[in-house]
Amino acid sequence: MSKTKHFVLIGLGSFGTAVAQRLSHNGCRVTGIDANPQRVEALKDILYAALVGDATDYHALEELGLEQVDTVVISLGEDLARSLLATLHAKECGAKRIVVKAISQDHMKLLSNMGVSRVIFPETDIAVQLADQLTWTNVLDVLAIDSEFSFMETAVPNSMIGKSLQEADIRRRFGVWVVGLRDALTQKLRMFPEANYVFTDDHAILLLGKTTDLEKFRNLE
Numbered sequence: 001m002s003k004t005k006h007f008v009l010i011g012l013g014s015f016g017t018a019v020a021q022r023l024s025h026n027g028c029r030v031t032g033i034d035a036n037p038q039r040v041e042a043l044k045d046i047l048y049a050a051l052v053g054d055a056t057d058y059h060a061l062e063e064l065g066l067e068q069v070d071t072v073v074i075s076l077g078e079d080l081a082r083s084l085l086a087t088l089h090a091k092e093c094g095a096k097r098i099v100v101k102a103i104s105q106d107h108m109k110l111l112s113n114m115g116v117s118r119v120i121f122p123e124t125d126i127a128v129q130l131a132d133q134l135t136w137t138n139v140l141d142v143l144a145i146d147s148e149f150s151f152m153e154t155a156v157p158n159s160m161i162g163k164s165l166q167e168a169d170i171r172r173r174f175g176v177w178v179v180g181l182r183d184a185l186t187q188k189l190r191m192f193p194e195a196n197y198v199f200t201d202d203h204a205i206l207l208l209g210k211t212t213d214l215e216k217f218r219n220l221e
Contacts, residue, residue: 005070008033015075015122016032035055062093083101099120100118141153152207153206157220164195
């Protein structure tokens with residue numbers, strides 16, 4: 001990456017630790033803070049800075065220079081009050097982008113009203129993803145872009161095998177865009193295929209569109 005991204009992780013429980021480890025693996029500069037010295041000690045070798053401190057203390061967060069980092073990630077376990085207070089202080093300290101792990105639907109609503117950049121609810125997100133995969137076994141992956149649009153990768157429906165992209169007429173019929181085709185054997189991805197490109201049963205289709213329109217497509221036989 002041309003510019004090393006800097007992240008601050010507030011709370012180093014299981015979720016915060018997993019995020020910190022992956023960000024570090026990706027070559028990012030990661031600062032972590034937690035009130036539990038053992039959690040901080042466990043991550044000191046992978047973090048740019050590992051700090052023991054109270055994330056609800058405005059002055060402790062102020063010293064982290066949150067206004068200069070790319071993203072602040074807040075994950076403070078089951079303590080809703082501490083999570084909200086840390087979020088409030090992060091905003092007051094000038095954090096440009098704040099991502100918070102929520103513990104309940106009410107928590108999500110409060111965080112949304114506070115104007116955070118993104119709210120993560122892992123239990124619900126994973127449950128929904130698993131249920132969708134179990135229901136529609138041809139769907140390989142779904143990535144939500146926002147509340148309205150998503151990417152979806154799915155196997156080619158049997159009714160489209162042997163047809164060209166133009167003949168399948170996916171854009172007009174379903175209101176979604178075919179942005180790529182992946183070869184299931186080689187995993188090679190062909191972006192923005194031509195209209196005369198023919199679908200085979202070895203293809204997976206990468207689609208972009210409204211989530212409601214993608215749901216219609218995934219029901220196609």
